[in-house]
Amino acid sequence: MNIPLVDLKAQYQSIKDDVLDSISRIFDGMHLLLGEHTQAFEREFAAFCGTRFGVGVGSGTDALHLALRAVGVQPGDEVMTVSHTFIATVEPILYCGATPIFVEIDPATALMDVAQVEARITNKTRAIVPVHLYGQMVEMAPLMEIADRHGLPVVEDASQAHGAVYRGQRAGSIGRGGCFSFYFSKNLGAYGEAGMVVTNDEAIATRVRMLRNHGQEVRYTHTVLGYNARIDEIQSAVLRIKLARLEAWNALRRQHATEYTRRLAGSAVIPITESAEAAHVYHLYVIRSARRDALRTWLDARGVATGIHYPIPVHRQPMYRERAGDVSLPVTEWMAGEILSLPMFPELQPEQIAYICECLAAFPHA
Ligand SMILES: *Cc1c(COP(=O)(O)O)cnc(C)c1O
Numbered sequence: 001m002n003i004p005l006v007d008l009k010a011q012y013q014s015i016k017d018d019v020l021d022s023i024s025r026i027f028d029g030m031h032l033l034l035g036e037h038t039q040a041f042e043r044e045f046a047a048f049c050g051t052r053f054g055v056g057v058g059s060g061t062d063a064l065h066l067a068l069r070a071v072g073v074q075p076g077d078e079v080m081t082v083s084h085t086f087i088a089t090v091e092p093i094l095y096c097g098a099t100p101i102f103v104e105i106d107p108a109t110a111l112m113d114v115a116q117v118e119a120r121i122t123n124k125t126r127a128i129v130p131v132h133l134y135g136q137m138v139e140m141a142p143l144m145e146i147a148d149r150h151g152l153p154v155v156e157d158a159s160q161a162h163g164a165v166y167r168g169q170r171a172g173s174i175g176r177g178g179c180f181s182f183y184f185s186k187n188l189g190a191y192g193e194a195g196m197v198v199t200n201d202e203a204i205a206t207r208v209r210m211l212r213n214h215g216q217e218v219r220y221t222h223t224v225l226g227y228n229a230r231i232d233e234i235q236s237a238v239l240r241i242k243l244a245r246l247e248a249w250n251a252l253r254r255q256h257a258t259e260y261t262r263r264l265a266g267s268a269v270i271p272i273t274e275s276a277e278a279a280h281v282y283h284l285y286v287i288r289s290a291r292r293d294a295l296r297t298w299l300d301a302r303g304v305a306t307g308i309h310y311p312i313p314v315h316r317q318p319m320y321r322e323r324a325g326d327v328s329l330p331v332t333e334w335m336a337g338e339i340l341s342l343p344m345f346p347e348l349q350p351e352q353i354a355y356i357c358e359c360l361a362a363f364p365h366a
Contacts, residue, residue, distance in 0.1 A: 002303040003343045003352050006185050010347040011249075015241055019191075022237040034213070037236035042196070044243055045180075048163070050173045051198040053205035056231030057212045060159040060181020063195035065092035066229060067177040068127060070197075070207040071153040073098050077126035081157075082112045083313040084332045085131045088181070089157050090314045098126065099323075102315055104331050108273040110286070110339070113331075114139045118146050128154045132161035132171050134272060134309070135187065135253070135283035140166045140174045147175075155179060159195075160283040162188040163250045167277055172198045177208075182239055187253070187283050188246050194235040252346040253282040256353060260285055260342065263357040268365035269295075272339075284309055288338040295363055296340060302359045307341040 012019070026032070038056050046054030057063050073079060075097030081089055083102040093100045101120055106113045112130050128147055130138035138156075147154045154175030158164070161171035162180060172178020182194035197208045210217055215226025257280070261271050269287040274280050286309065289295045296306050313336050314320055315327045342356060 001352065001355050003305060003348075003356065005305040005307050005341065005343050006345045007347060008184065008189070008345075011345070015245070018241045019238055022241060023234055026233050026237060032233050033230055035233050037233045037240060038231055041231075041236040041240045041243070044240060045196055046198050048243060048246070049170045049178060049198045051178065052200045053202065054196050054198045055205055055208040055212065056236060057195045057197060057208070058229040058231060059088075059193045060157075060179060060183060060195040061088045061091060062212065062227070062229040063159075063179035063181065063197045064089065064129070064155065064157060065095050066208045066211045066227070067155045067179050067197045067199075067204070068092050068096050068098075068129075069211055070204045071127055071155060071176055073126050076124065078122060078124040079127045079129060080117060080120060080125060081129040082131055082133075082332070083315045083327075083329055084110060084310070084335055085133060085157070085314065086159070086310060087314060087317065088159070089129060089131050090320070093129070099124075100314070101125070102327060102329055102332070104329055105335060107331050107335065109136060109275060110134065110272055110335055111136060111138045112143075114143045114146070117143065118150075121146075121150055121152070125150070125152060128152055129157055130154065130175075131157040131159075132164055134286055135161050135164055135281040136272075136275060137161060137164050137166040137171055137278040139275070139277065140169070141277075144174060153177075159183075159186065161281060162186065163246055164281045165279040173200070176201055177204050182235065187250060187281055188239060188242055190235040191238050192232070192235050194231045194239060196231070249346040250281045252348075253344060254280065256344060256346075256348050257282045257285050259350065259353050260357065263353065264360065267361060269340075269360055282344055284341045285344040286339050286341050288335075289340060289365070290338060291363075291365060292338050292340050295360075295365075298363045299356070299359055304356050304359055305343060308336075308339060309341050311336055 042054040159181035
């Protein structure tokens, strides 16, 4: 067997006719930016998240950057987040000239340990960026309680959590702003680059809308220093087609995760814990192993592709090392050495999961 980490081809076959038809109409009309599909997708995705507004942008990185600017992050400010994440959570904090303050993660879920947030708040703290990593939401109730008490805006990095739910609320809808990436391999992925900021705050939506389009409110009147950070019509059209199927795809991911977890129960590999409070959408199915690198080689030799999300925490990255000083995050560092992502995509077959789990069971774990 040869099982990829992610397979996008099968999904494309299932929507190919709709996609090609929609793109062909866009080409006929040659309205390529900020047109009918972008407006409709913004409405539809905001409704999906349960927010009043959605503003399409060029990527998840743009979404975080513009949302942080919109909540007023300035040079010299501190923004609290985690180091166990993709680099794009942190780059936008640095673009704003702010300093990331890394909170430790909970070893069970690999998510921000909310109990450690309040002790790290200073008079420079300007925002908190929880990351709903792997498809599971951070403990938002206690986090919002702390943030509200200190008057701090929360900007959710929901780039891996399209459709995840925490106590009845969708990812992206709880903080002041929710930021999504539609990078092609995400649960909702474009066929190019795209992102979105969702919010219930009209002022935030207006500011992000201005910032994404050269700071314009009115054409050729540049009110603020903006960016070229727009979503395009082709990506919006593709994403509309895919959004209609997202819940079904997420349900399949959850089903596969349940099957993995059932088969791995009692074995030497430990799946990341699924919290009872949050409906996980399994962007990634992640396990831990003390012999991770040997296990990875073992699986690779048996045709099972795996990934590591992520092998080097942000505070240990070459680009960050000089700024990091003496930052020490023992749980984050230990986690990076043990995690392994198994194949996960909606079209994964039960016999593939069975085979992967057989390979895992045959590995000499001790
Ligand atoms: C994918 C991702 C991003 C950035 O998204 P891009 O669209 O690639 O810019 C940000 N944060 C996390 C956690 C991600 O997984």
